[in-house]
Amino acid sequence: xxxxxxxxxxxxxxxxxxxxxxxxxxxxxxxxxxxxxxxxxxxxxxxxxxxxxxxxxxxxxxxxxxxxxxxxxxxxxxxxxxxxxxxxxxxxxxxxxxxxxxxxxxxxxxxxx
Amino acid sequence: xxxxxxxxxxxxxxxxxxxxxxxxxxxxxxxxxxxxxxxxxxxxxxxxxxxxxxxxxxxxxxxxxxxxxxxxxxxxxxxxxxxxxxxxxxxxxxxxxxxxxxxxxxxxxxxx
Numbered sequence: 001x002x003x004x005x006x007x008x009x010x011x012x013x014x015x016x017x018x019x020x021x022x023x024x025x026x027x028x029x030x031x032x033x034x035x036x037x038x039x040x041x042x043x044x045x046x047x048x049x050x051x052x053x054x055x056x057x058x059x060x061x062x063x064x065x066x067x068x069x070x071x072x073x074x075x076x077x078x079x080x081x082x083x084x085x086x087x088x089x090x091x092x093x094x095x096x097x098x099x100x101x102x103x104x105x106x107x108x109x110x111x112x113x
Numbered sequence: 114x115x116x117x118x119x120x121x122x123x124x125x126x127x128x129x130x131x132x133x134x135x136x137x138x139x140x141x142x143x144x145x146x147x148x149x150x151x152x153x154x155x156x157x158x159x160x161x162x163x164x165x166x167x168x169x170x171x172x173x174x175x176x177x178x179x180x181x182x183x184x185x186x187x188x189x190x191x192x193x194x195x196x197x198x199x200x201x202x203x204x205x206x207x208x209x210x211x212x213x214x215x216x217x218x219x220x221x222x223x224x225x
Contacts, residue, residue, distance in 0.1 A: 034213075043117075043204050043216035044156060087156075100146065100169065101214055103156040 003027065004088045009108040012082075018075040020107050022088030025069040032091050033064060034101065035073045037084040044087065044103070047073065078111045085109070115139040117217035119205050125223045126195055134190045134220045136205030145188045146206040146214065147180065149173070156204065162188065163210075195224045 005023040012018040024033060034049040048055055048062045050071070055062045061074040075082055087106040091099060118137045126132050138145050147159040161168040162180050177199075179191045188207075192199055202221050208214040 038156070041150070041202060041219070041221075043206075043218045046213050046215060049213065099144070099208070099210075099214075100158045100161055102158065103148075105155060 003090045003102075004104055006086070006088055006104065006107045008105065009110070011110050011112060012075075012078045014080055014111055014113050015077055018078040018082065018109055018111070020073040020075075020086050020088075020109065021070065022073070023070045024088070024090050027068050027090050028092075030092055033062065033068075033071050034089045034091055035060070035062065036087045036089065036101070036103075037082075038087070038106070039081075039084040044101075047086075078109075080111050080113065083109060083111045115215075117205055117207055117215055119203075119217040119220050121220055122218070123221045123223070125225060128197060128224055129194050132192045132195055132199075132222060134192075134203050134205075134222070136188045136190070136207075136217060137186055138188055138205065138207030139209075139215060140186075142207035142209050142215075144168075144208045144210050144214075145180075145182070146208075147190045148204040148206060148216075149201040150204065150219075151198075151201045159190075159203075192222075195222075197224050200224045 032049050035047040036044040038044045050062045064071045085106040085108050120135045145162040150156045160170040160174045177193045181189050202219045204216050204219045206214045206216045
């Protein structure tokens with residue numbers, strides 16, 4: 001079972017920041033937080049991941065709380081193309097042969113004009 | 114940017130027929146995966162593969178399923194005798210190991 005909790009759906013106005021929360025209160029010290037998204041039955045697309053520190057790339061920013069029990073994915077300027085289901089997934093850092101991803105139900109983000 | 118490619122994008126098959134879904138993982142990756150997603154449901158792990166053998170498989174991956182890496186580039190999923198409930202989108206994925214897993218665009222299988 002997924003070890004994360006996300007709201008089932010969120011709305012965001014185009015051009016505004018989308019802040020997607022995720023709770024992972026049972027996360028272990030050796031587990032990363034990964035974010036993927038799935039646009040209308042396409043393959044899951046990697047967005048960003050982090051362990052303890054906040055991370056930023058060209059797609060998004062990831063803010064992880066100091067106790068690591070929750071995180072927020074930030075899309076700074078949401079566009080209509082960001083409408084998708086967003087998955088927050090915890091995954092061990094150094095498990096190789098069994099490092100599968102376990103998907104939950106995610107958050108359905110709807111960006112509106 | 115390197116990507117995982119899958120063929121066919123859509124296949125319709127009759128119940129009881131064998132189906133082979135093909136994938137070309139990212140070239141320097143060593144870990145390969147198949148996932149599936151039944152319409153409207155979660156993305157589910159099927160199997161992981163490394164060093165020419167299955168590393169882990171889920172309960173879904175029963176004797177009707179098999180995987181193979183027949184050459185240095187392809188990774189295939191075979192369903193021996195398809196059932197109606199096998200209708201789903203099948204995603205291939207690959208990783209360099211301990212790192213980010215990248216997914217293909219999927220093969221949509223319809224069993225009639």
